[in-house]
Amino acid sequence: MKRLLSIALLSFAATTAFAAADEFTLTIKDHAFEPKEITIPAGKKIKLLVVNKDATPAEFESKPLGREKVIAGNSTGTVNIGPLKPGRYPFVEEYHENDAAAQGTIVVK
């Protein structure tokens, strides 16, 4: 049991360390996402850097991804994503979620 646990912990640590390599950047400006679609690999952990170029706070939110993160004005937030199955995962900037510009999709292939 102890060995199983340490193997599990080791592999967990390994995947965590490995994940640091993959980073994707998403920019918010005038409450609009750029790009609107990001393609990431399936079954891997990635870091999504959300750069908020507006002076006001923004909130990256995705119900399908189970993520929500407030990003202060003129700063960058990191959102850990995955490992995910292939598919389309929409996200919004919650404070302006009804604007088409504040909606985007993460495509997992």
Add this chain to the structure above:
Amino acid sequence: MFAAALIVFRESLEASLIISIMAAATLGIASRGRWIAAGILAGLAGAALVASSMGLISDMASGVGQELFNAGILILAVGMLAWHNIWMSIHGREMAAQAKSTARAIHDGSRERSVIFMVVALAVLREGSETVLFLYGLATSSEDGLRNTVGGGLSGLAAGLLVGGLLYAGLLRIPLRWFFSITGVFVLLLAASMASQAARFLIQADLLPSLGAPLWDSSGLLSQTSAAGTLLHGLIGYEAQPAGMQIVFYVAVVLAITAGMRWVNSRGPVRNSAQPA
């Protein structure tokens, strides 16, 4: 204006449901109204403070400070709710007998009052800090300007409080014999729901594996953004696309609190509470 109303409604609904359940579950405790009001005020003050330092909090703990902060608040609230439910399983019947004759106060309810205060304050703090940021952003950035934002925010808040008030009124109509069992179940599910949200933040911080993300998808059946979905999320923690780890936390908290309640009950009757209901 509509956006402001909608967001404030959604955030205040969750806090309002928690406050209503706490208010009903602590029926019969002396001056609980004042403790609830104090909790709301403390929560609002805390929310303003958290919102103003959100950038700072985010940068802490190598970028996952916000996740840890949210998970911490939720876990603290789960702990308080667990303690509340276990305590109430001993004193509930005692209070049920006295609830209708408010002349006599429960003399050992003083610790319970700090639980009411804490749970209300934490709920308002967590839901409030996002709302404060949103309103600040909207007031400074939109052409609507401050007046429309405040108007929208207030009508959203009023709608959130109305639903909470309806829930409270509904709970009060439950016959006294079942009252503390039913509010106990509500508090139990509330704690489990908060634990599941805490798990979500710990997954986001990359401190826990997701164990299936999502484990299932019932958004076609009941979308979490629909009115019913939002209400169920606030009441029992319904999520259309939960991670496996969230289910583990949810079930673990339900089992732990239930076991705690059973355990204190099995330790023999407490004075004045042994009479059959």
